[in-house]
Amino acid sequence: xxxxxxxxxxxxxxxxxxxxxxxxxxxxxxxxxxxxxxxxxxxxxxxxxxxxxxxxxxxxxxxxxxxxxxxxxxxxxxxxxxxxxxxxxxxxxxxxxxxxxxxxxxx
Amino acid sequence: xxxxxxxxxxxxxxxxxxxxxxxxxxxxxxxxxxxxxxxxxxxxxxxxxxxxxxxxxxxxxxxxxxxxxxxxxxxxxxxxxxxxxxxxxxxxxxxxxxxxxxxxxxxxxxxxxxxxxxxxxxxxxxxxxxxxxxxxxxxxxxxxxxxxxxxxxxxxxxxxxxxxxxxxxxxxxxxxxxxxxxxxxxxxxxxxxxxxxxxxxxxxxxxxxxxxxxxxxxxxxxxxxxxxxxxxxxxxxxxxxxxxxxxxxxxxxxxxxxxxxxxxxxxxxxxxxxxxxxxxxxxxxxxxxxxxxxxxxxxxxxxxxxxxxxxxxxxxxxxxxxxxxxxxxxxxxxxxxxxxxxxxxxxxxxxxxxxxxxxxxxxxxxxxxxxxxxxxxxxxxxxxxxxxxxxxxxxxxxxxxxxxxxxxxxxxxxxxxxxxxxxxxxxxxxxxxxxxxxxxxxxxxxxxxxxxxxxxxxxxxxxxxxxxxxxxxxxxxxxxxxxxxxxxxxxxxxxxxxxxxxxxxxxxxxxxxxxxxxxxxxxxxxxxxxxxxxxxxxxxxxxxxxxxxxxxxxxxxxxxxxxxxxxxxxxxxxxxxxxxxxxxxxxxxxxxxxxxxxxxxxxxxxxxxxxxxxxxxxxxx
Numbered sequence: 001x002x003x004x005x006x007x008x009x010x011x012x013x014x015x016x017x018x019x020x021x022x023x024x025x026x027x028x029x030x031x032x033x034x035x036x037x038x039x040x041x042x043x044x045x046x047x048x049x050x051x052x053x054x055x056x057x058x059x060x061x062x063x064x065x066x067x068x069x070x071x072x073x074x075x076x077x078x079x080x081x082x083x084x085x086x087x088x089x090x091x092x093x094x095x096x097x098x099x100x101x102x103x104x105x106x107x
Numbered sequence: 108x109x110x111x112x113x114x115x116x117x118x119x120x121x122x123x124x125x126x127x128x129x130x131x132x133x134x135x136x137x138x139x140x141x142x143x144x145x146x147x148x149x150x151x152x153x154x155x156x157x158x159x160x161x162x163x164x165x166x167x168x169x170x171x172x173x174x175x176x177x178x179x180x181x182x183x184x185x186x187x188x189x190x191x192x193x194x195x196x197x198x199x200x201x202x203x204x205x206x207x208x209x210x211x212x213x214x215x216x217x218x219x220x221x222x223x224x225x226x227x228x229x230x231x232x233x234x235x236x237x238x239x240x241x242x243x244x245x246x247x248x249x250x251x252x253x254x255x256x257x258x259x260x261x262x263x264x265x266x267x268x269x270x271x272x273x274x275x276x277x278x279x280x281x282x283x284x285x286x287x288x289x290x291x292x293x294x295x296x297x298x299x300x301x302x303x304x305x306x307x308x309x310x311x312x313x314x315x316x317x318x319x320x321x322x323x324x325x326x327x328x329x330x331x332x333x334x335x336x337x338x339x340x341x342x343x344x345x346x347x348x349x350x351x352x353x354x355x356x357x358x359x360x361x362x363x364x365x366x367x368x369x370x371x372x373x374x375x376x377x378x379x380x381x382x383x384x385x386x387x388x389x390x391x392x393x394x395x396x397x398x399x400x401x402x403x404x405x406x407x408x409x410x411x412x413x414x415x416x417x418x419x420x421x422x423x424x425x426x427x428x429x430x431x432x433x434x435x436x437x438x439x440x441x442x443x444x445x446x447x448x449x450x451x452x453x454x455x456x457x458x459x460x461x462x463x464x465x466x467x468x469x470x471x472x473x474x475x476x477x478x479x480x481x482x483x484x485x486x487x488x489x490x491x492x493x494x495x496x497x498x499x500x501x502x503x504x505x506x507x508x509x510x511x512x513x514x515x516x517x518x519x520x521x522x523x524x525x526x527x528x529x530x531x532x533x534x535x536x537x538x539x540x541x542x543x544x545x546x547x548x549x550x551x552x553x554x555x556x557x558x559x560x561x562x563x564x565x566x567x568x569x570x571x572x573x574x575x576x577x578x579x580x581x582x583x584x585x586x587x588x589x590x591x592x593x594x595x596x597x598x599x600x601x602x603x604x605x606x607x608x609x610x611x612x613x614x615x616x617x618x619x620x621x622x623x624x625x626x627x628x629x630x631x632x633x634x635x636x637x638x639x640x641x642x643x644x645x646x647x648x649x650x651x652x653x654x655x656x657x658x659x660x661x662x663x664x665x666x667x668x669x670x671x672x673x674x675x676x677x678x679x680x681x682x683x684x685x686x687x688x689x690x691x692x693x694x695x696x697x698x699x700x701x702x703x704x705x706x707x708x709x710x711x712x713x714x715x716x717x718x719x720x721x722x723x724x725x726x727x728x
Contacts, residue, residue, distance in 0.1 A: 042114065044114070044116055046116055066628050069628070070632045071632060082110060085110055088110060089110055090111075
């Protein structure tokens with residue numbers, strides 16, 4: 001089981017962590033919401049919770065709770081620019097469908 | 108897909124390095140404000156270096172408002188415009204306030220409803236919320252001038268027994284004073300936090316609060332930093348003043364120092380208080396009053412106040428009994444309130460519980476200090492390692508949705524109080540009632556979670572499936588009480604229930620529930636996917652059947668039979684096939700019925716167009 005991150009995304013994560021001044025890494029998770037079932041959660045991590053899995057890729061620690069891991073195992077995180085917007089994107093092999101806005105997905 | 112940004116843990120926005128937050132002990136007699144200065148929380152003094160701010164407000168004719176010592180100094184000369192102990196009035200009706208002894212000197216605003224009392228002062232009509240707001244404004248000004256910055260939030264303490272309307276009025280007063288309330292904290296919890304008891308794994312804490320005029324005993328259960336109030340008791344008319352009175356009576360009677368003139372009585376009362384305070388330091392006090400002289404020692408004093416001390420211990424006994432506990436089961440006793448400085452009280456408490464109470468923090472300041480610590484955490488100044496977890500929701504709360512699945516509404520570890528709402532809809536055409544099943548736990552299936560309560564929302568107007576909007580609101584108050592409200596949005600029809608989710612829950616159960624959710628994560632995911640597929644498939648079958656009933660003439664020869672066969676295969680898949688197979692069969696049925704659906708669509712569009720053209724023509728004629 002693993003989560004990976006592209007070099008570009010890792011650079012942005014590291015920069016944002018440095019900017020923030022604290023944090024072990026980032027948390028990637030899912031929560032049930034939206035029109036297609038699940039939505040991604042992306043947060044800084046200050047404290048590990050019981051059962052958290054830590055993946056290190058490109059020098060960045062990605063923390064996933066065991067419940068979320070089954071939904072996003074194998075996901076690659078990227079940083080992309082779309083027009084004037086830029087932000088993180090998930091490429092999740094488990095996702096079978098996405099809603100129009102892409103905020104939620106189903107497996 | 109939508110692009111994501113990294114958010115702060117807990118979904119809060121990024122914060123600057125240090126923010127000013129204070130703890131406010133809004134007391135009946137005195138108020139205090141505390142803030143963190145580095146690693147320590149300190150009581151903020153006013154410009155004259157005084158810590159206690161009397162909770163007294165004076166209104167002048169020119170509209171100016173004085174709070175604290177200045178206001179109290181005016182009480183004797185201008186009693187009807189000087190308001191003390193306004194905290195006792197929060198959440199009370201005019202009739203209830205009138206029954207209190209202090210009420211007679213005020214003139215009530217007769218234009219107000221009984222439930223919204225106000226009194227007429229030189230500065231106009233003022234209600235208890237406005238008066239409390241004036242005290243809070245003064246405390247805010249004191250804090251801002253002391254900390255030299257703008258206050259960003261405050262934790263305000265309230266008695267554990269305060270009900271929802273009293274808590275709401277306290278919040279309203281803070282808002283009126285321009286203070287953002289980070290949280291209302293129970294006074295006993297604040298005192299326990301001041302002693303750092305929240306950092307211990309678990310324990311039972313009794314907070315013994317004997318102030319000037321009120322007495323409260325609270326029994327708290329603490330588990331990994333989460334406090335729960337198990338029982339409270341007390342006497343709203345018992346306090347240090349009664350001990351002064353006992354000495355006063357002794358001076359008047361036994362000591363034969365009859366004071367008759369009012370001024371003399373006031374002087375004698377002040378002297379009684381002084382004797383009481385001295386007896387906390389010395390075993391014996393020399394008593395001198397005009398030509399009389401004598402002494403009062405601790406033993407005599409103990410005998411004088413025995414009925415009062417017995418009363419406080421009786422209350423402790425009652426509180427323990429309410430919670431079904433024995434004195435020996437209490438891990439810590441926290442002493443709060445100036446009157447707990449008296450050795451007679453400390454000794455009686457130590458004897459009853461069989462252990463020494465905690466007294467190292469100034470009992471007048473403990474509540475404010477605890478609130479200050481909490482404010483510092485809530486505003487985000489504490490570093491990650493020092494974060495104290497306080498008053499959180501230990502397990503997720505949610506409701507059952509179709510397919511016996513759990514939709515979590517308040518996730519675990521959310522700090523309380525909290526309110527969250529989510530919209531749900533009907534599953535069947537013409538459905539007029541909805542059963543709300545409230546569950547607690549981390550698993551995906553209702554059967555693997557704790558069932559907390561069930562209730563029904565009736566009177567939903569008949570609509571097609573999915574058109575009704577039902578908002579379900581979960582609210583957990585500061586005491587962990589959950590209220591669930593289901594409301595149909597077009598008619599405003601409501602149904603609600605209140606539950607104590609922590610009832611029957613202990614640390615072991617919580618641990619077991621968390622563990623099993625981790626162990627069954629994969630299985631739960633598969634079951635959720637399967638159930639969701641089943642629900643979706645059933646919805647499509649229902650929709651197609653409904654369409655065939657209303658527009659059956661659009662079906663071509665043999666089409667209905669082919670759809671029937673596909674429905675049959677899908678129904679079989681629903682019985683137990685994997686989510687993938689159910690999806691496949693659902694897709695097939697969708698494709699088979701697509702032409703029929705398109706014809707229906709065309710027909711409805713045509714009939715719409717026909718209508719509108721007719722309407723235009725008839726309008727032209």
